[in-house]
Amino acid sequence: MSGHYDVDAVRKEFPAAERMTYLDSGFQAPLARPVKAAIDLFLREGLETAGPKSVWLDRVEQTRAKVARFLGVSADEIAFTKNTSESMNIAANALRLRAGDNVLMVHGDHPNNAYAFLNLQRKGVEVRFVPMTDVVDAASFRPHIDTNTRAISMSHVTFHAGHRFDIESVGGLCAEKGLHFIVDVMQAIGVVPIDAKAIRASFIGSGSHKGLLVPQGLGLLYWDSAHAELEPAYLAAASLAEIPADLIARPDKLTPAPSARRFELGNFNLPAIHALGASLDLIAQIGVENIQNHCFDLGDHLIAALDALDIRLVGPRERKHRAPHIYVVALPAAEWLGYFEENGVRVSPERDGIRVSFGMFNTSADVDRLIELIRRRGVKTSSKVAEKAA
Ligand SMILES: Cc1ncc(COP(=O)(O)O)c(C=O)c1O
Known part of the structure; x- marks a missing residue:
């Protein structure tokens, strides 16, 4: 999926992205061919x-x-x-x-x-x-x-x-x-x-x-x-x-x-x-604007899925104020990092949750995989949107 460039072709240049769900480019990028x-x-x-x-x-x-x-x-x-x-x-x-x-x-x-x-x-x-x-x-x-x-x-x-x-x-x-x-x-x-x-x-x-x-x-x-x-x-x-x-x-x-x-x-x-x-x-070759727009689209997809699960996003939601590729999900890292790792998903622990960060090779299927794992395990109220308002 991308209206911006051929992501499937780009993804082939990153073999690590085929072996795991790599959502950690804010930590370090996997090596490209x-x-x-x-x-x-x-x-x-x-x-x-x-x-x-x-x-x-x-x-x-x-x-x-x-x-x-x-x-x-x-x-x-x-x-x-x-x-x-x-x-x-x-x-x-x-x-x-x-x-x-x-x-x-x-x-x-x-x-x-x-x-x-x-x-x-x-x-x-x-x-x-x-x-x-x-x-x-x-x-x-x-x-x-x-x-x-x-x-x-x-x-x-x-x-x-x-x-x-x-x-x-x-x-x-x-x-x-x-x-x-x-x-x-x-x-x-x-x-x-x-x-x-x-x-x-x-x-x-x-x-x-x-x-x-x-x-x-x-x-x-x-x-x-x-x-x-x-x-x-x-x-x-x-x-x-x-x-x-x-x-x-x-x-x-x-x-x-x-x-x-x-x-x-x-x-x-x-x-x-x-x-x-x-x-x-x-x-x-890809164009940095296209990479940005692709990551924004993945971010929109992630935010919509988190909203559907009533899970809080830690940083800014609006495109005007957020980075295209870095999203922190209010899931306690100590409870979730190992679970994601066991299931082949790489993310980073952060101050206020789990950091999901995109690279040029990520697809909406990567986001879906993460969301499916969260849904399967279920979340406690501390990660829910209502908790922030409280
Ligand atoms: C904003 C920012 N600055 C700097 C760094 C890294 O610093 P250095 O390149 O000196 O290791 C990071 C992450 O590693 C960062 O997120």
Whole structure:
């Protein structure tokens, strides 16, 4: 089922989806055949030729250009990192915040974003949390901004309940108030279309093992090159504008690269970057809007089925405020996770229930399988809609 693309054909690229009901792409994506093929090629080249490094590095630049196209930015504004946490730490430390400055964040947002800024408390920077509600937009932050506020940092999509926050409105507020805006798009990327310039962020960070389909260990960092004053806190030869030809470090030549390479350190995770090139091709063939719309349709189907069983959805219900692919069902994880696992359904435990998260390969039959298992076992009143009102 899909009015958006040939899901059955796409599903064939994900063998794990045939072996189980995989509803856990918000945790990690199953490996897709084209992604594996890119890693296999790298391994074969390494095995047979000891590595054509120039070919490998060309592929890095091709992938960088693909990432840039995907986000609507210049390739010079993209750096490869290790994961979201590293991207957020690079961003937090490039802002050069001082004692007395404050940063606004959303309470309960992903810890990998929060700790990058909380660590700056050691320098006297204050982190203020605004409450998390179903809708977080400019109005949520405006009353908390004062003359010492320097930045807002937040996730685009929450991992624990599937909120999709209005980051464009928050970006507009930051532009109006002269604040830096830093966004963690880890849960959104690959499913929600991202127009980096429309967000007006100084930095956007992500990993790549969810919607971007690459095994763990590769991150992305977008840096708005209009902010040339934002310099890296760490330095390696790769970060420099001029790498000395004799590879002897010069204390007086530390100017960082004019591009986002200023934020890169040392050698790359080559097989993962090559894999990302393949996954971006797959996503481009399908179209990220189509993936989004397909996941929204699956979400509508899931919500209707939960309503019919009178089971509560934890996060926002409306397409305007919810992520297309992440839904938390108010079933206690301790009671339900093992049951789903025994029955070949992979989901994640979350703060307030069981997280169901879709990938491009899921179908309505996957949702039906989950619902059938819930119906068969029956639910207690604590998961029911009436309980929320009480
Ligand atoms: C919003 C968000 N940020 C970051 C991460 C992961 O951080 P990292 O890429 O550093 O492992 C996750 C989930 O794993 C997430 O949901």
